[in-house]
Amino acid sequence: MDGIVEFFRTAPIPPEVFAPSLGLIILLPLLGAFVCGVFGKWLGRANVHLVACSAIAGAFVLSLMAFWATSDAAGGRVVSMPNAFGLDRDVVRYAIAHDYGTWFAAGDFRVNFGLLVDHLSGILLLVITGVGFLIHLYSTSYMEHDDGYWRFFAYLNLFVAAMLTLVMADNLVLLFVGWEGVGMASYLLIGFWYTDSAKAWAGRKAFVTNRIGDFAFLIGTFLLILTVSAFNRQADARDYAAAGSAKARYEQGLSEKGPVTFKGLEKMALALPEGVGGAVSLSTPIEAGPLSGYTFGGVMTATMLLFLLGAAGKSAQLPLYVWLPDAMAGPTPVSALIHAATMVTAGVYLFCRMSSLLVLSPTAMATIAIVGALTSLLAALIAFAQDDIKKVLAYSTVSQLGIMFMGVGMGVFWAAALHLVTHACFKACLFLGAGSVMHGNGDETDIKKLGGLWKEMKWTHATFLVSTLAITGIIPLSGFFSKDAVFHGVHHNHLHELHWVSGLVYALGLVITACTAFYMSRVYLLTFTGRRSPEARVAHAHESAWHMTLPLVILAFLSVVTLVYALPLMPRSGGGFQPLFENFLSPVLRPAEAVARAAKTVVLDNSTPGFVDYLIAWMVALSGGATAAFLYLKFFPAQVGKPVPAFARAVRRTAQNKFYVDELYEFILIRPVKFVAFILFRVVDALVIDTVLVRGTAYVTEKVGFGLRRLQTGDAQAYAAIMALAILGGAVYALLQVLS
């Protein structure tokens, strides 16, 4: 037994040896993207598949090594790295990092190309490369009839590279590179079939919506940079002592690593709470600079709200969620990888990464939680009436992301991250299952026109059932545990002076659970059970090839076994037990806990869910599922041919039209923007730029040139004479300078 433990605690490649190779994890998919994108057309289909899949497989193996290295404790010494911002004895445990040197510097501002893998980014590395590899494998079969296969795999590899950059970045600016990179890859893949204008528009919509969020993200970053410099100006020794640092060390860290490193921001967060004393606290006004007059706490709240807007863009939350359902225009594997498993969870990752800053602002946390809850509820309600299997899954993704945001907003970061991981497995499985259904049924997406597939597509059916149960929250699948962990934390954590939020969000959460169960059961029942619809495109569906079913089986298996993470198996330091995943992420989240305790902004609850909690959640989920089963198996089949009540029709129409949110945006945002754009086009572009600046410049140049042409006599001696005059002038000037 000890031998096995020792085996798992000793990384095959020692951390210090492996750390400089971290860049390879990003480089491999990038190389794959380059090869597929540039040479793909000549390489042929099989070679492109080989290159793309092996690039991701290589990245997966390297990620595994990196992950293993973060847990390395060979010889009883836990892997650790020095914290550039802290004192010498202050080390970051369970993390490996490598700094590739300065990326750019301007004045005293500097950004390094530094990569960091700790337990949080490690588990995400495994999800991205692992699920990514399965989806690549799946795509080899799914895209077998598409001519743009090389483009597809190049984009997909590019996406993985960008996502890995996002996750491994050790500072906000590098993270933003990945953030933009995944946005671009997503845009390229949504509009992959760009000849269809609706799909191209969907890509554009996603990109523009994301840009709004990215803008807020950037402003937030700038505010943070200003806050760091203000903090460094005003803090005294006690502040630094509270953060486990000293002024000299902190400044050295700033000059070596720059102000936007997560570790540096963490130190600032540790020094800011009132409880720790010192010259700087949340209510201290900033003295100088553009932010002078505002308090640190106020700026922090504003920053976090800006990051919320940024995360809402990427993670499809209110008010920027509208792009995600339209993003289903892309190929199904893309929906599974980007718009369910990885990219859209970037917002959740961002908040987990900056958890220590987030807990400084209860207002921002409450906003995040409420935004998450409302998004989740709205998306769940819209999903009721959608008939397109991918649209239902898309809204379900929005809804599940809302749940993660609730968790993040209420301070249960570990549960949100766990839900992120389990959701990645079962939602990828659902999407791939949907893709398999479409593949086997002539690209039919309307669930009303499917049905009875359980006989014809056995593997797809089985895996879809497993992941539906997982997302619905049925014991003992992973979705139940992770979702329940979020709701339990939401229920028992309390924000300072905002106690009502916990109750509200928890109540909404229960409603969402029921809704999720209802619409997921509806999709499952309509697609797989009952009789085959008479409107089906093909008479008999066919099961997909092993390239497609194997990933389904693996993902279904994973959506069951990840439940282990939520079980309270590890001893808690204060007695009792804590869930495996909480223990696992504690090296990452400990600073946030310390800040929360000192700032008294969030009362973090440590209890584990009891039997009663489980029972309530289970009953709610079951009731939703049972309602769906009753309606779609018994009630509606019996109602066929009877007139539908007007009220039900109206509700259904409203939900089907997504509560007219798109139309609302069209009316209050897009129309005015278009009008302003039209004015700008007519006045600024057409008149000022085109006529005055462009044509005016050409006109003046032409006239001046026409005049100057007369000076061009062709007489070489005249030119020489002018040269001589110039020389004389220069000589006279020099002489006068010397004489005077």
Added chain:
Amino acid sequence: MNIELALFGVFAVMTLVSAGLVITARSPINSAMALVSTFFFLAGIYVLLWAHTVAVMQVLVYAGAIMVLFLFVIMLLNLGDAAHRGRPTVTRILGGASAFGLLAVLAVTLGRTQAMPAELGPQAQATFGTMAAIGQSIFTSWLLPFEAVSLLLLVAMVGAVVVAKSRI
């Protein structure tokens, strides 16, 4: 009055007179002959500056090779006396004036300076300006420019053939 200054005076005057003939002679042949004499007197001045090697080179290359080339071209083209010296256009007047102006400026500048030759030790006196010293310098520290110049001469040779030949 020492002999060196006297020699310099003679050579300088003769140089300037010959140069004046170059720019004023009607016939190109006369110009060329005056140029040859300029080169010879200049070589004398070089000797006064202890630049024996360059003086020899001046006579060999300039007075020998380049002037032969000039005379050869003049005879090839069969150029007689110029019918007129050229109309005095604005640019010519301006150019000529600026040449005189430059001379004035340089004269004023040089008139304010007082530079004397370096006092060389016996060892330096023995090597200064000799072929050995120049060769040493060219083939060690100035090798790259030297090779570049040899390449330039090659290019010039090929170029001259290409430009001057009517049909290749």
Added chain:
Amino acid sequence: MVPITYYLLLAAALFCMGMFGVLVRTNALVVFMCVELMLNAVNLTFLAFARMHGDGIGHVSAFFVIAVAAAEAAIGLAIVIAVFRSRGSVNVDDIRTMKH
């Protein structure tokens, strides 16, 4: 000893005479000769400065100037021949192709 200033004055005079000839004479061949005069004036300054500093580098420079002058004369005269062949004249007033 003769002061270096005298040599420099002589070089300046020679240079300005050469320049005058370049700017005033119409015969392309004479213009070329005047260019040679200017180059010689430069050579003279090089040598004067070499003597002034007791340094041989000026001699090396003069050597290079002579080589470049040889190349220039070869190409220049070839051009003169080519121009004469096509236009029947070596008068710079007649060669005004460098316009519009």
